[in-house]
Amino acid sequence: MRKLLFESLFRRPFTELPPLPDDAAVTELATAVGRAARRRLGRSLSIREIDAGSCNGCELEIHALNNAYYDIERLGLKFVASPRHADVLMVTGPVTRNMREALETTYHATPNPKWVVAVGDCGRDGGCFAGSYAVVGGVAEVIPVDLHIPGCPPTPTAMLRGLLALLERVDAGAVAP
Amino acid sequence: MPSLIDLMLEGRETEQHAPWPRAVVDVSVWNFAVSELAHSRWSLLGLWGEPSAVHMAIIDGWTAEIAVISLDCPDRVYPSVGLHHPPALRLERAIHDLFGLTAQGLPDTRCWLDHDQWGVRFPLAERRDAPKAAPYRFLTADGHGMHQIAVGPVHAGIIEPGHFRFTASGETVVRLEQRLGYTHKGIEGLMAGTSLERAAQLAGRVSGDSTVAYAYAFSRAAEAALQLVVPDRAAWLRALLAELERLANHLGDIGAICNDASFSLIHAHCSVLRESVLRASHAAFGHRLLRDIIVPGGVTRDLDAGGTDAIQAALDNIRQRFPALVELYDSTASLQDRTVDTGVLTAALARQYAAGGTIGRASGRSFDARRALAYPPYDSLHFEIPMLNEGDVNARIWIRVREVEQSLALIEQILSRLPQGSLGTHAAHRRESREGMAVVEGFRGDVLVWLRLRDGLIERCHLRDPSWFQWPLLEAVIENNIAADFPLCNKSFNCSYSGQDL
Numbered sequence: 091m092r093k094l095l096f097e098s099l100f101r102r103p104f105t106e107l108p109p110l111p112d113d114a115a116v117t118e119l120a121t122a123v124g125r126a127a128r129r130r131l132g133r134s135l136s137i138r139e140i141d142a143g144s145c146n147g148c149e150l151e152i153h154a155l156n157n158a159y160y161d162i163e164r165l166g167l168k169f170v171a172s173p174r175h176a177d178v179l180m181v182t183g184p185v186t187r188n189m190r191e192a193l194e195t196t197y198h199a200t201p202n203p204k205w206v207v208a209v210g211d212c213g214r215d216g217g218c219f220a221g222s223y224a225v226v227g228g229v230a231e232v233i234p235v236d237l238h239i240p241g242c243p244p245t246p247t248a249m250l251r252g253l254l255a256l257l258e259r260v261d262a263g264a265v266a267p
Numbered sequence: 268m269p270s271l272i273d274l275m276l277e278g279r280e281t282e283q284h285a286p287w288p289r290a291v292v293d294v295s296v297w298n299f300a301v302s303e304l305a306h307s308r309w310s311l312l313g314l315w316g317e318p319s320a321v322h323m324a325i326i327d328g329w330t331a332e333i334a335v336i337s338l339d340c341p342d343r344v345y346p347s348v349g350l351h352h353p354p355a356l357r358l359e360r361a362i363h364d365l366f367g368l369t370a371q372g373l374p375d376t377r378c379w380l381d382h383d384q385w386g387v388r389f390p391l392a393e394r395r396d397a398p399k400a401a402p403y404r405f406l407t408a409d410g411h412g413m414h415q416i417a418v419g420p421v422h423a424g425i426i427e428p429g430h431f432r433f434t435a436s437g438e439t440v441v442r443l444e445q446r447l448g449y450t451h452k453g454i455e456g457l458m459a460g461t462s463l464e465r466a467a468q469l470a471g472r473v474s475g476d477s478t479v480a481y482a483y484a485f486s487r488a489a490e491a492a493l494q495l496v497v498p499d500r501a502a503w504l505r506a507l508l509a510e511l512e513r514l515a516n517h518l519g520d521i522g523a524i525c526n527d528a529s530f531s532l533i534h535a536h537c538s539v540l541r542e543s544v545l546r547a548s549h550a551a552f553g554h555r556l557l558r559d560i561i562v563p564g565g566v567t568r569d570l571d572a573g574g575t576d577a578i579q580a581a582l583d584n585i586r587q588r589f590p591a592l593v594e595l596y597d598s599t600a601s602l603q604d605r606t607v608d609t610g611v612l613t614a615a616l617a618r619q620y621a622a623g624g625t626i627g628r629a630s631g632r633s634f635d636a637r638r639a640l641a642y643p644p645y646d647s648l649h650f651e652i653p654m655l656n657e658g659d660v661n662a663r664i665w666i667r668v669r670e671v672e673q674s675l676a677l678i679e680q681i682l683s684r685l686p687q688g689s690l691g692t693h694a695a696h697r698r699e700s701r702e703g704m705a706v707v708e709g710f711r712g713d714v715l716v717w718l719r720l721r722d723g724l725i726e727r728c729h730l731r732d733p734s735w736f737q738w739p740l741l742e743a744v745i746e747n748n749i750a751a752d753f754p755l756c757n758k759s760f761n762c763s764y765s766g767q768d769l
Contacts, residue, residue: 139425147475157538171423187384224453
């Protein structure tokens with residue numbers, strides 16, 4: 091173990107420069123984030139992930155945000171275990187009818203101010219599962235959504251861009267009137 | 268001992284079913300097959316419904332013979348398989364929820380996929396008039412000092428939703444009961460009446476981590492039905508995709524299991540290796556998870572020199588770095604203290620449930636569809652099937668380690684021997700009804716797809732995730748372990764929620 095740790099000291103880090111925030115996402119968020127938020131949160135957001143019925147593809151790529159290449163925590167973003175600790179809910183999947191109630195409960199358990207990011211094509215409108223007897227549809231059918239990150243699944247870079255745009259708005263909210 | 272062929276002779280064999288036979292049988296033959304399952308002479312491969320029939324896929328473990336028997340049930344009842352062979356229990360509950368068919372004698376008649384939220388009962392049945400489902404009652408465990416811990420469906424980590432009800436005595440788990448179905452999307456319902464293209468897209472979204480395995484199995488089933496022969500190059504590229512998926516998932520799992528024992532160093536390094544596979548996949552095939560590349564008839568993307576180099580570079584990187592991580596795992600006593608003798612799955616249970624994948628192979632069941640069914644190109648590739656008998660978390664880690672090594676070797680063989688040729692073939696339009704079935708080895712175990720085409724459209728498609736025969740075993744292995752070891756046991760199983768819920 092010592093050898094492995096020692097090597098890591100001298101090797102260049104895997105971590106890459108963060109991408110630029112997504113312009114489209116910045117526009118979508120323009121109305122979502124206020125100045126009060128910045129005062130309370132600083133440049134840091136806690137994220138609670140909720141799988142509301144996804145195929146697990148989005149979860150795999152959300153997991154990747156924690157690996158050394160993307161290292162999401164260096165940007166002030168971290169995943170937390172409880173909605174009570176969260177500022178942001180990242181919701182995946184078409185919302186299934188069997189998950190609807192759990193999603194609503196989790197949303198209400200999250201303190202204000204809070205933002206909801208719908209991840210993936212299914213999160214937008216149910217994707218290829220829309221129209222099923224077992225599917226409600228996109229996340230916005232159940233709880234208010236501030237930002238959509240499209241993709242099947244979105245790449246970790248696309249998710250970082252969206253989340254950085256969110257952070258930027260939280261940040262700008264402090265100075266903008 | 269009668270062979271599966273004899274069973275076929277007892278029934279009325281359908282002609283349009285490929286590659287294995289399917290026979291419509293009467294109740295006595297059905298019951299005979301059930302008793303053979305119960306006596307462990309055959310294994311249950313799948314059990315699924317239609318509006319007025321049930322189908323059961325059986326494999327003879329010794330000869331790898333496969334057959335499907337079907338029972339017409341115009342009165343919407345059939346003799347329960349689960350009554351004598353418990354691995355069928357949840358499948359029969361699911362058949363009831365979707366089709367309203369009643370398994371007579373089924374010991375557990377609670378709903379499984381139906382959480383009383385759909386606004387409809389028996390959504391795939393012809394007649395849907397039915398009373399409301401009864402409220403769900405969890406099993407009880409009585410005794411001094413027992414308490415319950417309810418977890419989920421929203422879990423603390425970034426994982427899929429499901430509910431676990433633990434009954435514990437102090438730290439020790441006395442009973443775990445799972446309740447799944449939260450991610451039920453009605454995929455089999457969505458597939459009915461659609462084109463092959465749309466159904467293949469849905470099949471690739473049954474379980475995101477197995478998108479290759481599902482597209483592979485679905486395509487092979489469709490090709491069996493249509494009697495299509497896939498060109499060599501496409502067949503080999505499919506195996507390449509399947510091994511890349513296996514490699515990425517096993518690397519992720521090895522790290523994640525260690526992480527659940529709070530050993531984050533291996534997790535961090537394995538995540539880097541996993542990422543290198545995903546990036547190579549993206550460079551070679553344009554998608555990190557390799558989605559929508561296998562389609563009925565062939566593959567949609569070719570591999571060029573740049574892609575080959577990207578994959579080779581990822582392999583070299585893993586070959587260079589992975590052995591140190593394995594060595595670290597093997598020499599860290601505090602980590603092994605958590606994994607050795609934890610969550611032991613007995614060989615008898617693994618055999619009874621025909622548990623596939625790393626779970627079966629860590630408990631003395633060597634079945635691997637790549638070897639047992641030897642579909643091309645695996646019939647001309649060299650690889651070993653690692654097997655252990657201990658059945659604990661440690662054994663499941665070691666099986667994954669060995670399978671990473673096997674996948675590396677397989678990918679190298681495929682890259683060096685990849686035949687030239689076209690990427691696909693097209694089917695002639697066929698009006699008549701055709702049925703096909705396929706079993707493909709995913710990273711989690713054997714994925715089964717059965718379908719019937721009519722006039723070029725899907726009439727009925729059933730997709731059976733390996734998790735159906737693994738989830739119930741997790742309930743068994745956690746017994747008498749401490750609650751704090753559940754994440755470790757669960758991760759070492761890594762069953763699919765979405766694949767099971769469908």
